[in-house]
Each structure stands twice: as structure tokens, then as C-alpha cells.
Amino acid sequence: MAGLKDRAFGIYAWFERRLGLEKPISEAAAHPTPPRSASWWYVFGSAATVLFMLQVVTGILLALVYTPSAGEAWASLQFLNHQITLGWFLRAIHGWGSDFMVAIVLIHMMQVFLFGAYKYPRELTWILGVFLLLFTLGMAFTGQVLRFDQDAYWGLGIGASIMSRVPWIGGNLVHLMLGGPIIAGQTLSRFFALHVFVIPGVLIACVAVHIWMVLRLGVNEWPMPGRVVSKATYDREYHELTAKTGVPFVPDAAWKDAVFAAAILLSVVACALIFGPFGPGGQPDPTIIQTAPKPDFFFLWIYAVLAYLPADLETPFLFIAPTVVIVGMLLLPLVAGEGEKHWSRRPVAVLMVAVIAVTLGVFTHLGTFTPWSPIMDSWSGDPTPAYFLKGRSPLEKQGALVLQNKQCRNCHELGGRGGMRGPALDAIAARMTEDQMIRQVLQGGGNMPAYGKALSPAETRALVAFLMTLRGKSNLAPAIDASRTLTQSGAMRIPIAPAAAAKTP
Amino acid sequence: MSPENESGHGEPVGTEPVHVVQRDSRRSFLFKLSLVLNGAVGAVLAVPVVGYLLGPALKRDEEYKSWVSLGAVGDFPEGETRLVDYRNPVTTGSDGATGNVACWVRRIQGNQFQVFAINCAHLGCPVRWFPQSHLFMCPCHGGAYYEDGSRASGPPERGLFEYQYSITNGKLMINAGQMPTLSNQACNQKPLIQIGSNEEERS
Numbered sequence: 001m002a003g004l005k006d007r008a009f010g011i012y013a014w015f016e017r018r019l020g021l022e023k024p025i026s027e028a029a030a031h032p033t034p035p036r037s038a039s040w041w042y043v044f045g046s047a048a049t050v051l052f053m054l055q056v057v058t059g060i061l062l063a064l065v066y067t068p069s070a071g072e073a074w075a076s077l078q079f080l081n082h083q084i085t086l087g088w089f090l091r092a093i094h095g096w097g098s099d100f101m102v103a104i105v106l107i108h109m110m111q112v113f114l115f116g117a118y119k120y121p122r123e124l125t126w127i128l129g130v131f132l133l134l135f136t137l138g139m140a141f142t143g144q145v146l147r148f149d150q151d152a153y154w155g156l157g158i159g160a161s162i163m164s165r166v167p168w169i170g171g172n173l174v175h176l177m178l179g180g181p182i183i184a185g186q187t188l189s190r191f192f193a194l195h196v197f198v199i200p201g202v203l204i205a206c207v208a209v210h211i212w213m214v215l216r217l218g219v220n221e222w223p224m225p226g227r228v229v230s231k232a233t234y235d236r237e238y239h240e241l242t243a244k245t246g247v248p249f250v251p252d253a254a255w256k257d258a259v260f261a262a263a264i265l266l267s268v269v270a271c272a273l274i275f276g277p278f279g280p281g282g283q284p285d286p287t288i289i290q291t292a293p294k295p296d297f298f299f300l301w302i303y304a305v306l307a308y309l310p311a312d313l314e315t316p317f318l319f320i321a322p323t324v325v326i327v328g329m330l331l332l333p334l335v336a337g338e339g340e341k342h343w344s345r346r347p348v349a350v351l352m353v354a355v356i357a358v359t360l361g362v363f364t365h366l367g368t369f370t371p372w373s374p375i376m377d378s379w380s381g382d383p384t385p386a387y388f389l390k391g392r393s394p395l396e397k398q399g400a401l402v403l404q405n406k407q408c409r410n411c412h413e414l415g416g417r418g419g420m421r422g423p424a425l426d427a428i429a430a431r432m433t434e435d436q437m438i439r440q441v442l443q444g445g446g447n448m449p450a451y452g453k454a455l456s457p458a459e460t461r462a463l464v465a466f467l468m469t470l471r472g473k474s475n476l477a478p479a480i481d482a483s484r485t486l487t488q489s490g491a492m493r494i495p496i497a498p499a500a501a502a503k504t505p
Numbered sequence: 506m507s508p509e510n511e512s513g514h515g516e517p518v519g520t521e522p523v524h525v526v527q528r529d530s531r532r533s534f535l536f537k538l539s540l541v542l543n544g545a546v547g548a549v550l551a552v553p554v555v556g557y558l559l560g561p562a563l564k565r566d567e568e569y570k571s572w573v574s575l576g577a578v579g580d581f582p583e584g585e586t587r588l589v590d591y592r593n594p595v596t597t598g599s600d601g602a603t604g605n606v607a608c609w610v611r612r613i614q615g616n617q618f619q620v621f622a623i624n625c626a627h628l629g630c631p632v633r634w635f636p637q638s639h640l641f642m643c644p645c646h647g648g649a650y651y652e653d654g655s656r657a658s659g660p661p662e663r664g665l666f667e668y669q670y671s672i673t674n675g676k677l678m679i680n681a682g683q684m685p686t687l688s689n690q691a692c693n694q695k696p697l698i699q700i701g702s703n704e705e706e707r708s
Contacts, residue, residue, distance in 0.1 A: 286605060
């Protein structure tokens with residue numbers, strides 16, 4: 001036994017003599033960490049790194065089978081899902097790993113921001129972190145393209161349409177992005193190169209430098225109200241803190257990182273097992289236009305914002321807002337590199353996180369059910385509720401048919417079914433008079449197209465007759481035209497008679 | 506960490522004697538010369554690399570476009586709008602189905618046509634024609650267009666993109682070849698027939 005041990009040590013010593021890694025590695029592992037920073041709050045960075053490694057490994061495994069050719073990619077994904085042993089599972093792990101990675105990177109960033117960890121001397125670590133976030137999102141977007149289905153195809157179309165709005169060189173940028181005049185073979189090839197070579201390469205380099213800086217500058221100390229960062233004194237204070245009370249990173253802090261990373265990996269595997277892989281959806285054939293393209297979860301908020309921007313604000317907003325946000329994030333540590341770290345002394349920072357989180361959450365939620373989109377088959381598929389047809393005259397029933405046939409339901413709900421682009425029609429007669437309805441239907445306005453050319457007078461009459469019966473389940477009082485009541489009752493006639501007589505020729 | 510390591514990572518000073526290179530020595534000159542040489546080689550290499558990368562962007566729009574037949578004029582009933590597929594004039598072997606393009610052909614009457622791009626003028630999603638309500642609707646952000654392609658409602662800031670068309674030997678031809686976007690608008694020139702004036706005549 002002893003001989004074996006000696007031999008093993010001999011082999012180790014042979015390598016160590018040539019590599020010389022023992023000293024730097026043991027120093028890095030044992031670097032003193034502020035005691036309270038060996039915390040569950042400090043585990044997200046390492047979890048993101050572990051997820052990235054998972055993505056690299058599963059990505060390489062998928063690349064063994066995937067065909068990065070526009071004509072064959074979709075079929076190779078189906079082949080992965082159904083023919084290759086556990087291919088579906090690897091795709092599921094890679095897909096869910098991607099979602100987890102974006103989420104963990106965002107949480108990591110939020111934690112670093114709230115703990116003031118971006119302040120002196122860790123400014124560059126934060127700046128590099130901003131780029132890491134952008135590259136992570138870049139991986140998520142290009143990965144969605146490689147899942148070459150209808151959503152990927154039309155998502156590229158959205159990307160190209162955004163590019164085309166760049167002043168002067170927009171057209172050239174579109175061709176650069178697509179690799180040609182249309183979304184086709186060369187487009188997928190270049191997104192494959194980005195997803196598999198370019199961005200991962202840059203990511204690996206940036207992650208290495210990011211971690212190197214963490215080791216070099218030390219783990220951020222636990223923020224305390226009143227403990228103010230000053231460039232003049234911070235280095236000495238941090239050194240005193242770690243020299244006096246510091247604990248070695250391994251094992252005191254590292255075990256929490258390891259446990260959390262394991263929990264995250266298990267969660268990815270569980271999601272992959274329970275929910276399975278993402279798609280692919282419909283074939284990427286642009287002649288199949290029966291599709292409602294949608295981006296992946298982490299881009300839904302952008303999709304929602306694009307629906308709500310006014311047309312004349314859209315192009316400036318698309319280019320100015322991201323620039324402002326990214327430049328702001330990059331400049332943050334340079335502008336606010338000193339001062340309080342604790343969140344209780346930084347109300348603006350806490351408010352910003354809250355506002356940004358709620359905003360992104362609301363837009364993402366809206367993106368999940370897209371209330372701005374017409375539901376294309378609602379007119380032919382959704383039933384008219386029986387209680388809106390009971391006791392109606394033949395003319396009114398004819399109007400109910402017009403309502404279906406003219407696709408009104410694609411944008412208007414009736415009985416909770418239909419599009420949400422326009423208002424629900426269940427109680428429309430309680431809000432609009434007959435005249436208002438006729439005007440709205442024929443001339444449109446307020447985001448409704450004009451139907452004047454699409455409706456015959458008879459159809460309009462029937463449609464409005466039906467709409468006039470829609471006063472909700474509880475039969476609300478009908479909307480009234482106050483001026484008409486007054487003129488008909490004669491109450492207004494006497495006072496206005498001279499003026500009206502003078503005006504009419 | 507012990508105090509003597511404070512200034513850095515306590516790297517041991519190299520045991521070999523350090524050769525101080527004098528500023529204007531022959532060796533420092535040769536080293537600078539080698540940097541210049543590599544810079545020059547890098548610049549020479551950059552030309553093909555950049556040229557290769559920017560290749561698709563440097564072509565003019567017209568180089569991508571050519572006239573494509575959509576079928577005989579008689580295939581399109583007057584007063585109707587139909588979905589037509591064509592093969593993009595520029596394709597490669599790996600394009601598969603993505604080399605196909607769809608468009609909406611509206612025959613107004615006689616030889617008067619409008620050929621609309623399938624791509625919404627907002628962000629390029631495929632618009633669908635609803636003959637009953639005479640509207641094109643977009644599934645992405647709710648853009649809607651009238652039958653003549655003009656904007657009806659929603660986020661698009663303009664009407665549908667129109668291809669330039671002509672009728673040759675009884676065939677409907679369009680000048681196509683690149684994805685229509687706001688930067689190229691499918692056709693750079695006005696349509697051969699001014700649709701606006703026809704509309705007025707008809708109404």
C-alpha cells in the first residue's frame with residue numbers, strides 16, 4: 001500500500017515539477033474571504049459559471065448530430081428528438097440550461113448591484129460583467145435561431161427589420177446580418193458560427209478575466225450601513241478585515257457555492273425531464289404563413305415593448321434606449337465608485353431594481369398572451385354565446401353572422417373568447433349609441449380599421465342591430481344620446497330656435 | 506496573507522539575472538522593426554478578411570434583384586387577392602424551403618395589379634389576407650392594412666411593401682430578390698401604374 005502511495009506521489013511530483021500549479025492553485029483556493037461573505041447570497045456567480053460549462057458540454061454533444069444547414073436543420077432537430085438515444089434529453093438540458101443561465105446571470109447582477117460590489121476597486125469586474133450579460137443574451141438569441149423553426153425564421157425577420165431602420169447603412173446591415181438578400185442558408189450558417197465559435201470563445205476569455213479579478217481583488221465584503229468606500233482607505237480597510245477575520249475561500253465559502261451549483265444543475269435536469277425540449281415548432285418554410293411567431297421567454301418583454309411603441313417613436317427608441325441603458329450600466333461604477341454600499345443607504349438603487357424588475361415582469365407577462373395581436377382563427381373558431389342569440393330578431397341574428405364573417409372577433413372578445421386588440425363587445429350597447437357604432441364601424445379610428453368598403457349597407461344595418469342588443473349578461477341600461485333625447489322631447493327647441501334659424505340658409 | 510505579500514501576489518523574483526535592454530540598442534531596434542513588420546502583415550491580411558466579411562453588405566440592392574414570373578395573368582381573377590409562392594432568384598444549395606418566398610397578388614382589373622410583400626412593414630412578420638373584411642392582418646403586433654396595402658391600424662408606420670411588376674408575354678413578372686424592409690421597400694421606383702388614381706376612378 002505504502003509503495004503504491006509513494007508511486008502516486010511520485011507521478012504527481014513529476015507533473016508538479018513541470019507544471020508548477022500547486023502554489024497558485026492552493027493560494028487561490030485559500031484566499032482569505034471576509035467572514036460574512038461566505039454567504040448564500042454570494043453563490044450566483046459560480047452557479048452561472050457552472051451553467052456555462054454545462055452549456056458548453058451539452059452544446060458540443062448536440063453539435064455531433066445537428067446539421068447547420070437551412071434545408072436540413074429542422075429535420076436534424078426532429079432526428080435528435082425522436083431517433084437519437086436521449087437526444088431529446090440533451091436538447092432539453094441545453095434549452096433549460098440556457099434559460100437558467102440567463103436567469104442566474106440576471107440575479108447575480110442584481111445582487112452585485114444591491115450589495116454595492118461594483119464600487120472601487122471592482123469597477124472593471126462589473127464592466128466586464130455587463131459584457132458577460134450581453135454575450136449571454138447573445139447566446140440565447142443565436143441559440144433560438146439555431147432551433148431553426150418558424151419562430152426562428154420570423155424572429156430573424158424581426159431582427160432584420162430592426163436593422164433596416166438604422167439610418168443610411170440599414171440596408172447593408174441587413175445583408176450583413178443575413179449573409180445575403182434573404183433569410184436562407186447563409187443566415188443560419190453565420191448564426192451557427194456566432195453561437196458555436198465566436199460568442200463562446202469571447203465568453204470563455206471574459207469569464208476567465210472576470211474570475212481572475214475576483215481572486216485578485218478579493219470577494220466583496222458584506223456591506224454595512226455607514227461603512228463608506230473611499231479610494232484612499234479602502235485597500236487598507238479590506239486588507240485589515242481579511243487579515244484579521246478572513247476565512248479561507250475553500251472550504252468555508254466554497255461548500256455553499258458547490259451545494260447551490262448542484263441544486264441548480266439538478267433543477268435543470270428536473271425541468272428537462274418534466275417539460276422536455278423546446279420545439280422545434282413548425283417548419284421554417286416562409287410560404288407557410290399560418291403562424292404567430294413569438295420569441296423565447298427572455299425576449300418576450302422586447303416583443304411587448306415593440307407592440308406598444310407609437311409608430312413615430314419606434315425607430316429612435318429602438319436605437320437610443322439600448323445605447324443609453326448599456327452606456328449607463330458601463331459608466332455606473334465609474335460614476336458611483338465610492339460611497340455607501342449598503343442598500344438601506346441607497347434608496348435610488350433599490351427603487352431602480354424594483355422598477356426595472358416590475359417593468360420587465362409586466363412586459364414579459366403581456367408577451368405571454370399578446371393582447372395586441374388579432375387572433376387569426378377566432379372568427380371561424382370561437383362560438384357565439386347562446387345568451388347573446390336568445391330572443392333576437394332575424395335581423396339581429398343576421399348581424400351576429402356579420403360579426404363573425406367580417407372577422408370582428410379576431411380583435412373583439414365576446415363571452416370571453418376572441419382577440420383583445422379592441423374592447424370586448426359584451427356590453428357595447430351600454431357604452432355606445434347606435435350613431436356612434438355606425439360611425440366607428442364605417443370610419444374606424446382609435447386603432448380600428450374603417451369597414452366602410454368591406455360592409456354593404458344591409459350588412460352594416462344588421463351588424464349594428466345586433467351590437468345594439470349587447471348589454472351584458474345583466475342587461476345594463478343602453479347608452480343614450482343626451483342631445484337627441486332633448487331635441488326629441490322639445491326641451492331644447494325654444495331656446496335654440498332663433499340661432500338655428502339664422503344659421504340655416 | 507502575510508504582510509510581505511501585500512503589494513502583489515508574492516511572485517518569487519526570477520533567479521536568473523535580468524538583462525537590462527538599453528533603449529537605443531540594436532536589439533531594441535530589431536524588436537521594434539519586428540513589430541512594424543507584423544503590423545504590416547496584419548494589415549495586408551485584414552484586407553481579404555474584411556472584404557470577405559463585408560461581402561454581402563457591399564453588393565448593391567440591384568445586384569440581388571431580377572424579374573421573376575408569378576404565373577399567367579389569367580390565373581388571377583379580377584378583384585381578388587391571392588397568395589403566390591416563388592423561388593428567390595438568388596439561392597444556394599443549402600437554402601431548402603427558405604429559398605421560397607410568398608407574396609400577395611391583387612388583380613384590380615385588366616392588367617392592373619398590386620403585388621404586396623408578405624412581410625409586415627412594421628417588423629417583417631407574415632401578414633394574412635382576409636377577403637371577407639378586405640383586410641391584411643399581422644399576427645405579431647397587430648398591424649392591419651386595407652386591400653390596397655395602405656395602413657389601416659396598428660404599429661406599422663406605412664403601408665405594405667409593393668413589388669415592381671410588369672406583364673410580359675401574358676405572364677405577371679415582379680422585380681424581386683431581397684427581403685423587403687424599410688431600407689429597401691421592395692421596389693425603389695413608383696409602381697408602373699399609379700394605384701391611387703385608379704382608386705379614385707373606381708369610387
